[in-house]
Amino acid sequence: MNRFGSELEVHIASLRRYARALLRNPVDAEDLVQEALVRAVSRADSFQAGTNLRAWLFTILHNVHVNQVRSRAARPDEVPVEAVESRLTTPPRQEERVEVREMMRAVESLPDEQRQVLLLVALEGLKYDEVAEALGIPIGTVMSRLSRGREAVRAKLATDGSVALRRVK
Amino acid sequence: MSEYRVTDDDLHAYVDGHLDAGRRLAVERWLAEDAEAAARAEDYRAQAALLHEMFDSVLNEPAPAEVEDLAQRLKGRLAGNDNAPPWYSRPWMRSAAAVMLLVTGVAGGYLGRGAVAPSPALVEKGRSLQIFAEEATQAHRFYTSDDRFQVEMGADDPGALDSFLSQRVGRDIYGPDLGRIGFRLIGGRSLPTDTGAGAQYMYANDQGKRITLFVGNPVSGAETAFRFAQNGDVAAYYWVEGATAYALIGRMPKDELQGISKAVYDEVKSGRSKRQPQQEQQQPPADTQQRSGDGQPQEQPNPVQPVSDTRNKDS
Incomplete structure (x- = not known):
């Protein structure tokens, strides 16, 4: 098939991982990706060949996320029971190593804006200008949030005891 | 001796692999001298490794059917306004590369984007x-x-x-x-x-x-x-x-x-x-x-x- 298809698949896998890292809850994460894709389909005409598909998709995802957060804040949380159930039954991840748990906590303690930048850069490998495009902020802001986020995580891991932050093998 | 001043941004770009060879060298020269900065770079890399350890499992989970469907639809929609790849994946089209360059150039303004147009096959x-x-x-x-x-x-x-x-x-x-x-x-x-x-x-x-x-x-x-x-x-x-x-x-x-x-x-x-x-x-x-x-x-x-x-x- 065309190259385009497999490129898209790679990006969607990346969107799903990012959404999971951002929201932590699998149900919410898949919902977010799904809603973003619905919007992407309806706006496919606005995508220009030769421009950055990945940045385009992440921009859409980010905008959907912002809207979701906003509308959730506006009304009390009303969700169907099934959704809650599956939320409750999300298996705890017990097999994790201490460092992983500490990292999880450190990332969760970050302000949203720093967490988003850190995840997009360090987990999804987006370039800084792609992050700027996706989040709709200047590149200088990307850099300062990245820097503050990384240092905050670093400080947190260092003070949370087991300084045994694994050195990259 | 390079007088290039290394910035904090360079350190991040270094960790993230976004530097060209010259700047990378400058950063490495700096890191060799500055143990504190070297430790930071290493910790940033370790953070990335931990993030992957935490979330890469998502990549092995099958996507929900709705997401698969939407991906297929999006693929179809995008292929429609994508004026490049599907064409030259066909062998017979490759021989008509010159013609196609012209067509794409006129139709999509595609070539206007860069001064030099590489051949489609490339x-x-x-x-x-x-x-x-x-x-x-x-x-x-x-x-x-x-x-x-x-x-x-x-x-x-x-x-x-x-x-x-x-x-x-x-x-x-x-x-x-x-x-x-x-x-x-x-x-x-x-x-x-x-x-x-x-x-x-x-x-x-x-x-x-x-x-x-x-x-x-x-x-x-x-x-x-x-x-x-x-x-x-x-x-x-x-x-x-x-x-x-x-x-x-x-x-x-x-x-x-x-x-x-x-x-x-x-x-x-x-x-x-x-x-x-x-x-x-x-x-x-x-x-x-x-x-x-x-x-x-x-x-x-x-x-x-x-x-x-x-x-x-x-x-």
């Missing part, structure tokens, strides 16, 4: 190699993060592993011996790629550090120079040699991986020329010791017909 090839490298990187993430299923077949018998993977890929391939740089083959698996089946060989050294060598079919046979790609904390070198595409992947600094790529490249080159004339003979000496040592009498590795064609092309 663009196509570059992109598909890039995709190959991305696939190899994803596969590396998948399987090095999973201790139980990291390989489909172990390397206790490298000969059996090679013939298993050769059959899957549809041509003669093998996992080069990297013993001299301290990496031993632990096994491999076959995987679907954009250009047909590919094979992943996994190696580990004594520190448990793992690298994978991904072997597959390039879209066209012409050889390429080494190319480098960085995705988060994972680095990749990829190239085409003979009729085969290779991608070497590892979580390590670019330079370290480059050294290994060189070793792989040398092994593959010498292995190819050494092995080929011996293909029809019985017991090749020296470097293929293990395979002859296991007592298997040269059994025909499953006589799948089309394979012989590709093999001939290979030599």
